[in-house]
Amino acid sequence: MEKQGFRKNLINIEPYVAGEQPKTADIIKLNANENAYPPSPGVQKAISAFDAEKLRLYPDFSSEPLKSKLAEYYGLKPSQVFVGNGSDDVLAAAFRAFFNSDRPILYPDVTYSFYPVWCDILKIPYKTLPLKEDFTMNVNDYTQPNGGIIFPNPNAPTSIALDKSEIKKLLDANRDVIVVIDETYIDFGGESCIDLLPEYENLVITRTFSKSRSLAGMRLGFAMASEELISYMNAVKDSYNSYPVDAVAIAAGCAAVDDDKYFKDTIAKIVSTRDRLTKALEDMGFTVAKSSANFLFASHNKYTAKEIFSYLRDKGIFVRFFDKPRIDNFLRITVGTDEQTDKMISAIKELVV
Ligand SMILES: *Cc1c(COP(=O)(O)O)cnc(C)c1O
Numbered sequence: 001m002e003k004q005g006f007r008k009n010l011i012n013i014e015p016y017v018a019g020e021q022p023k024t025a026d027i028i029k030l031n032a033n034e035n036a037y038p039p040s041p042g043v044q045k046a047i048s049a050f051d052a053e054k055l056r057l058y059p060d061f062s063s064e065p066l067k068s069k070l071a072e073y074y075g076l077k078p079s080q081v082f083v084g085n086g087s088d089d090v091l092a093a094a095f096r097a098f099f100n101s102d103r104p105i106l107y108p109d110v111t112y113s114f115y116p117v118w119c120d121i122l123k124i125p126y127k128t129l130p131l132k133e134d135f136t137m138n139v140n141d142y143t144q145p146n147g148g149i150i151f152p153n154p155n156a157p158t159s160i161a162l163d164k165s166e167i168k169k170l171l172d173a174n175r176d177v178i179v180v181i182d183e184t185y186i187d188f189g190g191e192s193c194i195d196l197l198p199e200y201e202n203l204v205i206t207r208t209f210s211k212s213r214s215l216a217g218m219r220l221g222f223a224m225a226s227e228e229l230i231s232y233m234n235a236v237k238d239s240y241n242s243y244p245v246d247a248v249a250i251a252a253g254c255a256a257v258d259d260d261k262y263f264k265d266t267i268a269k270i271v272s273t274r275d276r277l278t279k280a281l282e283d284m285g286f287t288v289a290k291s292s293a294n295f296l297f298a299s300h301n302k303y304t305a306k307e308i309f310s311y312l313r314d315k316g317i318f319v320r321f322f323d324k325p326r327i328d329n330f331l332r333i334t335v336g337t338d339e340q341t342d343k344m345i346s347a348i349k350e351l352v353v
Contacts, residue, residue: 101177
């Protein structure tokens with residue numbers, strides 16, 4: 001029904017729907033790509049040692065020393081790093097700072113469903129470009145006039161990484177707009193484009209502590225780009241919230257970056273479980289995309305994704321099902337611990353074999 005009076009001016013948006021966060025303790029939660037393992041023990045120590053007296057003061061508005069720590073880790077200057085409350089916050093700042101053209105921004109039809117939400121709320125025109133049949137990106141589509149480009153690498157929910165040579169082609173064809181690469185899952189596979197930053201002044205890379213560093217509940221994300229582009233993101237941030245990251249999060253984030261061995265060991269465990277789960281699912285009649293992330297994108301040759309989703313849900317195993325065109329017969333399954341994985345494999349076996 002047509003809205004009347006003051007209701008005509010209320011915002012008209014479809015908000016992002018996150019994976020369920022069930023409250024019961026004994027469920028197996030593989031629906032939000034959270035890390036299967038806890039953060040580094042150093043994070044617990046940093047939080048325990050945090051002196052609450054410090055909370056009397058505002059946090060460091062520039063998020064030092066986390067910026068310096070990240071800059072050192074990735075071989076950049078601190079002025080090339082932007083820090084925010086999760087990469088969702090970082091991406092929102094990037095959309096505001098960089099996508100101000102009348103031309104549409106481009107991104108794949110199957111991708112992170114937060115992008116259309118920001119475009120709608122910020123009134124940014126956009127155009128989605130279909131992934132190929134095999135859910136890979138065709139970079140030749142990205143040569144048309146546009147107001148900017150964003151895509152995740154590896155992509156979500158497909159889990160598929162795009163070759164760096166292809167990314168370079170896309171960048172070469174788009175030197176006059178900002179290209180944002182959302183590297184949320186890059187620590188689990190694929191090749192980072194950080195080393196392309198000096199060559200492409202228009203490139204912005206976003207990252208998060210939520211997935212590979214097990215800190216989804218802390219809300220920490222960051223962007224890396226030229227000093228010039230980061231200064232625009234800071235200008236946006238300082239226009240609506242000059243103190244984005246709280247003091248506890250800064251301490252926890254620093255501790256997570258400090259423990260590189262734990263970080264790499266955790267990733268290695270997840271990658272090994274991922275490869276084992278892929279094989280097990282294939283043996284049970286699933287087609288599984290080649291994953292470079294901490295989740296799998298799979299469809300079964302006999303049971304629909306919805307059937308398997310509901311069946312597993314009844315057994316207390318939560319995976320993600322998207323009731324959306326092209327992907328409504330696929331499940332997105334987060335790679336859990338070995339124990340969780342074994343339980344899920346047994347449950348699926350009971351259904352399909
Ligand atoms: C999880 C996710 C994010 C956001 O993560 P934050 O928790 O906000 O840091 C961004 N992009 C993609 C593709 C994701 O899957």
